[in-house]
Amino acid sequence: MAGPVAAVPRPQPPAPLGNRPFLRLAIALAFVAGASAAGLYAFVWWEERPLAEVERLLDAGEPRKALISVNRFLREHPQHGRGLALKARTLSASGQVDAAIDLYERVGAADPKDLHALAQALLHRQQWSAALPILKVLETTDLHKADVLHELAGCKSRLGDFDGALESAEKFSKQPGMEARGQLLLGTIHRDRGNLQQAATAWGDVLRLRPDAADLQIGPAEFFLEYGRVLYGIGEMTLAAEQFQRSLELEEAAPTLVALGNAQVQLGQVESANENLQRALELEPGALPPRVGLAQLALTQRNAEQAFEFLSPLQSSGEMTGEIAYLFQRIYTLRGDTAQATHWRDRADELRKSESIRNTTDQILRDSPESNWAHVIRAHRFAEEGNWDEAERILKPLAPTAPDQPFIQALDAAVKSRGTLPPLSDLPMVRF
Structure with missing residues (x-):
């Protein structure tokens, strides 16, 4: 006979939440953690x-x-x-x-x-090389897009990357409300590259968009002056004179009066040119350009004494140029002073030689801006301006690769020591 059936234990009801010790502890900890996080956030x-x-x-x-x-x-x-x-x-x-x-x-x-x-x-x-990679990173963001593109264009231009500068300027011109400013920037880069015709075209578009040249990166008077200079450079004397006049209507300034006077000389308006150059000299008695312009006008009338009166303060100044030395040569020739005429002829030749070297390096910077020699010349320019850090940054990758180039080695040593720079006449492509 089967034995008695064992009693089956009855299932117990689940313990109330409050009786579950581990869950109670977890809830308490979660509450404390949440409260702590909220408190920490509030504190921060x-x-x-x-x-x-x-x-x-x-x-x-x-x-x-x-x-x-x-x-x-x-x-x-x-x-x-x-x-x-x-x-x-x-x-x-x-x-x-x-x-x-x-x-x-x-x-x-x-x-x-x-x-x-x-x-x-x-x-x-002016630490262009250091700023450039940061600006390139910022270009990928939406922060201050127009400002970043404008700064990027200027930075690239200063480092000789004119194509990259034009690309950034083009993007800048397409930002909302920036078309006129973009054309001004494009024209500036073209001008700095020596492409005056393209600069004139871009700045003509500025006036099409902003006839009064208002709300640009520069004031209207300065814009009309710079636009006039570009027009003068491509031989558009009448249009140039018009821009100079517009600038003077807004602000009377000696450089603008000189620019207008020079254009008027080319247009045969000698009397008006003389008046404007005289007025420029009144405004800035120590300025060189009005004195040179007035001396040239005097010499066209073979008036050596009047020309000498305008130029005499420049004889011992540090602002001597080949053009001024040649004017002194003409003055002494008209006076019949052969010895002085010869002296100034030799001085003019010497100064023109230096200016020719400078022009050659300018041409290299414009025509081959990415070449190694352009980088070397740019480093020399930065060092001349006292921007030693930028010069050193440019030369750092170049000098070790050119041990057989005396000019590069001398420039690198001078920049590192902040010493005397080698003369540009030592460049292999400009030696006479």
Whole structure:
């Protein structure tokens, strides 16, 4: 006979949530973690509120107030990464570019706004090679698109990449509301490259879009002057004179009066030319161009004494040119002073030789801007201007590859030591 059936245990109802110790602990921990995260977020938000105010002041074009605000914040949080980066951006916006660059070198610049501020500081210091890769990165973002393209075009142009500069300027001209400014930029690059006809075409388009030359990167008076100079350069004297007149209607300036006077000489309007050159000399008694123009007019009438009166202050000045030396030669020839005429003839020949060398290097920069010799010449120019860092940056990859080029080695050594530069006459392609 079968034994008794064992009683089957009845299933127990699930324990209430409150009786589950592990779940209760997990919920408690989750609550604590959530509360901690929320508290931490609130704490960070509260702590960084002044930095939001700094950003607002920068966006409003108030860098000085922004600098005061961020300095106040950093007194309490001296190692705050975002605060330090924001201070660097503020320094850049307020024109303290050296301090901005130094601070960015310490804390870095990862945010696009910081990268742009760093690039602008480098551009302000004319460190074109250092700014270029940053601007190329920024071009891939949507931050300040028009500004970045404009800066990129200028940076490439300064480094001799005219084709790249024109490409960036073309993109800039297609940004909303930037067509006229873009044509001005395109014309400037063409002019710097020596393509005056293309520059004149682009600047003609500027006036088609903005007949009064308003709201450009430069003022209307300056635009009309520069446009007139380009027209003068391609032989359009009447049109050039018209632009100079428009500039003078807005602002009377000695350089514009000289430019108009020179155009009037070419047009045969000698009396008007003389009046404008005299007025330029009144405005700037120490300026060279009006004196040269007036001396040339006097010599066309064989008036050696009047020409000498205009040029005599230049005899011992450091602004002597081949053209001025030749005018002195003509003056002394008319006076019958053979010895002085010979002296000034020799001086004119010497100065023209130097100017010819300069013209040759200009031609290399225009015609072969990407060649090694163009880079060398550009480095020499930067060093002449006192931009040693840029010169050194250009020469760094070149000098080791040219051990048999004495000029390059001498230039590299001079730049590194901030010493005397070798003369351009030592360049192999310009030796006489």
